[in-house]
Amino acid sequence: MGTLWHGGTIYTMEGENKQVEAIYTAGNKIEAAGDEKAIRAAYGDTIDEEIYLKGKTVFPGFVDSHLHLIGHGEKLMRLDFSDMESHEAIKAALAGKIAETAPGEWVIGEGWNENQLGEGWMFDRAVLDEMSAEHPIVLKRICRHAILANSAALRLAGIEEETADPAGGIIGRREDGSLSGFLMDRAQDIVLFETIPPVSKEYLKKALSKAVQDCFTYGLTGGHSEDLSYYGAMQLPIDAYNEVLSEDMPFKAHLLIHHLVIDEFEQNRIEDQRFIEYGAMKIFADGALGGRTALLSEPYSDDPHVKGVAVHTQKELNELIVKARSYNREIAIHVIGDQAFEMALNAVELHPPAIGKRDRFIHAQILRPDLIERLQNMPIILDIQPRFTASDFPWIIERLGEERVKTSFAWKTLIDRGIPCAGGSDAPIEPIDPLLGIHAAVTRKSIHTPEEPGYFMKEALSTYEAIKLYTIGSAAAIHKEHERGKIQPGFDADFTILDCNPFTMEDPDELLKTKVAMTVAEGKVVYEKADF
Template identity: 55%
Template sequence: MGTLWYGGQIYTLEAEYEKVEAVYVENGMIEAVGDYQTLLAKFKHKVEKKINLQGNTMIPGLVDSHLHLIGHGEKLLRLDFSDMNSSEEILQAIQRKIPFLNKNEWIIGEGWNENQLTDRKIIHRTELDLIAPDHPVLLKRICRHAVIVNSKALALAGITSDTLDPSDGVIVRDHDGTPTGYLLDGAQELIFQVTPNVSADYLKNALKTSIEDCYEKGLVGGHSEDLAYYGDLEKTLTTFEEVVNHNRKFRTNLLAHHSIIDELHSKNRNLGLFVELGAMKIFADGALGGRTALLSSQYKDDPETNGVAIHAKQELVGLVRKARSYKMEVAIHVIGDLAFEWALDAITICPPQPGQNDRLIHAQILREDLIERMIGLPIVLDIQPRFVASDFPWILDRIDEKKIKYCYAWKTLLEKGIACAGGSDAPIEPVDPLLGIHAAVTRKSMYDNITYYPEQCLSVFEAVELFTKGSAVVIHKENERGIIKEGYVADFTVFNKDIFTIPHEEILTTKVSMTVVDNTVMYENISRQKQEA
């Protein structure tokens, strides 16, 4: 017995702006698409349920190709600074939290970004000491490549003026050599090692909270990297297995950080129908916000550095070789152009097996020669269009404008035939895919509403493809996901507006009417429920 979907704009994405009147589904798979009356007549003895879209717009289910699901849930549950506009506002939020805590309990907050603060200030440890002397404080920057901590947290981690910078990070210091509390990339690990371990219940609550929010934003799945950050691999795997497969259908592909690969492959785990293991994750560099993305030239606003290499070049080759020993693809975090170059070198030296492809994540700062070199290689770029909105104009202070032509150059990449998938990197950026689609189409900064490099704007169709076909291609699911077509999974995102025809600015006010996974309605807008009634 099956379900007949009809009564709205149904875009298949098989061809540009192609629409059908109806979709017939059995056992979570699309059996046929076409005219409503034709399908009704053909399957009249099998149609058990008819769902009227009531004029809403259905597209293939949106999938975020790069996020941190548990981390996104943590951001929703913790202090969230991502919408705060001054350092004083952040300090006040911390102060309001203190009366509800036990003595010595950690205060952990997420999402501060000095570039959106009116005072553009990086808070000093002494300011945190004044308001929270009895609590270790940990404030994670929006990029998660930098943190600010207070003196109590530094003391717990044993960080003093005599502590040397790790090879993959920086302990920022005052003029006298005293740590300021601002730690970049690998230096963060010194703090993370002394933060309390989280419970299984905490992880489950964070993941449930995250997935529920993803449903509300129209996401049917995501490629998530969480496995190495919560102290116990088995506990984290069990969290995904139990939460996703028990009443929360969500197409989940898990990237695995290189540090836990040996342990992961020592297990023989069946994670259920909706969870699968993906590529091995490697960080090649840091982030632009803290000037730790690895560039081929010095930073425009800090000529003393060109960023941080998380691994020496030969170490990076060794990690790719390790993945190949397990017949795995790699997913390499590369923001700077030198990091990207090293990643290409490593993949060239240790190519994937026939039929496999690696993914290079972010790919923000590129050069023409790197783009040309990629053409024809088994590589998919995992891009985050929302970074255009959040990084401009301050990125122009970091990167010489003469070199910006091939940075954030999504249109150029697609025109060169380079496969791209679309994600958010939540909790770094908001998980809402409509924000990513809008950013890809308009390239407008959230700070000044200026369109930056309009020649790189995508069409709405191209932007939606990133989160549908692109997310399917990168994990070899292009023959079963990302299109509304016979033989494909019945995963749908339904909007209250036709995002392909409305003015681009209306994309931001579009609402999700339904999110459907495996032909199961996982989220339905209350206003639509009232219409049905």
């Protein structure tokens, strides 16, 4: 017995503008997709449910190829500064949180971004110290490669003025050498992972449940996440995933395994579950552009004394990849700066994946023509975040210089060169809504200068290319392109149903008003807009 879906515009993504009239699903699989009359004739005796789509637009289920699912749930539970545009707004929200938190307990906020603040800069620990000396306070920058901590938090972490920068990290200091409270990349680990008390499994389950429910409202039926090394014992997030994802919450999670926990993971022989797959070994090669810790081959244009931070030396990076290969694992490596990208290419060239396997380079924002040439014939797929163009322009031009930006965020060049790409949000860094990523890929408009046209439009994608990132691209990143990412017999019955048709919009800005009418995962309706 099965379900007939009909009465809408159904795009299969098998090719541009490829459509069918109806879909027949049985259980969690697509049995047929094509002419409605033909399907009724072939399956009429087994159709026990019909869903009339009311003219809405159907796509294969959108999948976010790079996010931090539990982190997204935490953002929904915590102070969120990502939409705030002034010091006063941040301080007001923080004051409210402090007032309701018992003295001695940690106060944690998410998402500050100095580039969208009217002041153009972020205050330091002095402001936090004035607000409370009784609460350790940590505010995470939107990129999650920097935090601001108050004196109480620094004291608990044992960070003093004489403390040296850890390998791969920077302890921020004022001009007089005193601690500013800013900790970048591996320096923030001292607070986040070694000082803040570990969370409980119930906390993780609550965050994960909130995240998945939110994903469904945005049409996401799956996501590739990295959570296993951030919450104390590795088994805690694994147990949370096992207990939350189920027939009642059928979200497909593909989990990367951080190199810090890969040995423990492999020794425990942890197997895939129905809704949980384990994939590549995750490595960080550098930091982020916001805090100037992304590793560049030439200095930052707005700070000629800085090139960024190498989280690992070339030798260490090579050794990590050898470890991944010893476990027959692909790698998924965070590379934002061109020098980090080059180091990652060097390592993969020395130690390529097994035949039929493919590594993932995550972000790939700052490239050079010679790196793109090297990349073309390598077994690598790029995990890109189109929404970064909306967040990083125009300030990124001053940071990198106009010449270097010409080959940055070069999504169209990469796709035209035949380099496979998948699309993600990096939530909670960026909003999880895939339509925002699709809009950014097509328009390249900045949220900071909405009145301006798109930046470097030669790198803009077509609507089809942009949607392909979140369907076929995400499936290909994990070798699931023969069962996910298209509406085709034998594929998973996962659908994203929109109230408007992106392919017929005269103005791509209409994407910003488009809503998800229904989300279908495993053949089940998991979200339905109230008026659908």
